[in-house]
Amino acid sequence: MPQIVVEGLVKTFQVAERTPGLWGAVRGLARRRYRTVRALDGVSFSIERGELVGYIGPNGAGKSTTVKALSGILVPDAGRCEVAGRVPWTQRIAHVAEIGVVFGQRTQLWWDLPVVESFELLRDIYRVPQARYARARDTMIERLDLAALLDVPVRQLSLGQRMRCDLAAALLHAPAILFLDEPTIGLDAVSKLAVRDFIKQLNRDEGVTVILTTHDMDDIEALCTRVMVIASGKILSDGPLAELRARVTRERWLTVDLVDAAAAIEEADATVIRRDGHRVCLAFDPQVVAPAELIRRLTSHHAIRDLFVENPPIETIVARLYAAHGAPDGAGAL
Amino acid sequence: MIAEARPGPWRPYCAIVSARFRMLLQYRSAAIAGLFTQAFFGLTLIMIYEAFYRSAAVSARPMAFAQIVSYVWLAQALLAMLPNVDADVRAMVRSGAIAYELCRPVDLYSLWYARAVAHRTAPTMLRAAPMAVFAAIGLPLLGLGEWRLAPPASLAAGAGFAVALVCALALACAISVLINISLLWTVSGDGIVMLVATAVSLLSGLVVPLPLLPDWAQPILRWLPFAALADLPFRIYSGHIAVGSVAVVLGRQLAWTAALVALGRWLIGRGMRRMVVQGG
Secondary structure, eight states: SSEEEEEEEEEEEEEEEOOOOHHHHHHHHHHEEEEEEEEEEEEEEEEEEEEEEEESTTTTHHHHHHHHHTTSEEEOOOOEEEETTBBBBEHHHHHHHHHEETTTSOOOSOOTTTTHHHHHHHHHHHOOOHHHHHHHHHHHHHHOOOOGTTTTTTSOHHHHHHHHHHHHHHTOOOSSEEEEEEETOOOOOOHHHHHHHHHHHHHHHHHHHHEEEEEHHHHHHHHHEEEEETTTTTTEEEOOOHHHHHHOOOOOEEEESSTTOOOOOOOTTTTEEETTTTTEEEEEEETOOOOOHHHHHHHHSEEEEEEEOOOHHHOOOOOOHHHHTOTTTHHHHO | OOOOOOOOHHHHHHHHHHHHHHHHHHHHHHHHHHHHHHHHHHHHHHHHHHHHHHOOOOGGOSHHHHHHHHHHHHHHHGGGGGGOOOHHHHHHHHHHHHHHHHHHOHHHHHHHHHHHHHHHHHHHHEEEEEHIIIIIIIITTOOOOGGSSOOOOOOOHHHHHHHHHHHHHHHHHHHHHHHHHHHHHHHHHHHHHHHHHHHHHHHHTSSSSSGGGGGGGGGHHHHSSSGGGGGHHHHHTTTTOOGGGHHHHHHHHHHHHHHHHHHHHHHHHHHHHHHHSSSO
């Protein structure tokens, strides 16, 4: 049986509508109009033990609402949800003892306390026996390189340092499932790589199931074997990254550096999508024209310094998927 | 190797109390500043009452002057014990970090009650002792023996006061948690917090000793929970409430605590169900 089963999850919120301006604010006091937002509109999926699943979607698509329902802090209006055989919101205490959660934009560490004291508090809150705690802590210190940070009060940590400490904090009680809500948001390149390596290793070596929401497509490419795309409360796509790519477009991109920046490119089976001085980027469908054939035609007409073929970046794929389903602010979210 | 036992179910709550306690004890400069302000306020109030008592007829005095003086000093010393919002909880509700609080395998009401215990006791301990030393020993040394905090009316009154104070703390924490729970509905909660803080300091006797308020107000004050926070224990201390009636006071304190804890537990369940965690 899958570790996580979600079936037909629905959650609606009432949002008060305000008319802008002072007069609107005054009128809002007397009569308020509410708009119903369907944050989750029949979401279903299941996840096996040990999977590393990416969960992506534009802002307000329902990612965080799903994570909150899965972690038991939000009660949906309809639908079924079981995590390790438990309904998260009715068996909240037993459930949360076995999951770890990181909300990237917030910290679970105590602002005024040194990091290690936060760890000790979490040990007590999760009632982890001392020996087990010491082992988990030492592993985290080593893998996340925390030794120099332990005695620093959390408010003095940089964002990257804080995120590493937050990851450790979420794992001290050795949860079987880890929910990560935008764990790389705002991090610099080095910290992002460190966080990604850690998540990958955790999933591979300990078999921890990881569900990761993100706007960073590099996270997805680097980590996830499976991607779920949500927009307007509905799952648009669920499967391996390659499958998502194939479903949305077969398109490839050929980028060439011309010797003559002014040369006109006329090619029936490919379209110029970008031109920047000497550099030209062409989109083509490999089933219409083989890459080798296209390159032969181009090199026979033009002097070319360099060229390469690539897949469109995952950002483009996802933006097209959102656009195809009329997601409200698909492009803006990327 | 013998498997290590899992720590007991009380462990999380003790840990929270002790961590908050240690953190709050760091705010020493605030405590010292508060001490000066409160000494000043206490002296001002006592001078006002002295002026009143010199001019009013003897029959109009519901409390002896010495009883008023000890009432004022106890109020200044124990100000921090009165119910108030937990700034941490308020910040969490606002920022959405409350989500983490709900991800802890603990009973939320008990967790918040534990927080309230720490928030009410730590600053009180920092302030009460120096305030008592100033009022009981410092003032006589300055030649102001009339205005000093006198010892309890009797040994029994002192013991009754101590027990009533512990019960007042339990009640203050129950009210504090109710204020915190209100944040689940109002989010910012500044209105409720200010309203409750003002109401509590007036109705518990912090502004004016309750026996000095008009006769028509007395039955109302008696039926509200707030007198049990400060007024009743202070009057036990000075002998204004006879030792024989202490049991009645304790009974009222405990009954109110039980009722408000039950109310809080019911409300927190509803609040969690309707709560929208802020952001993302």
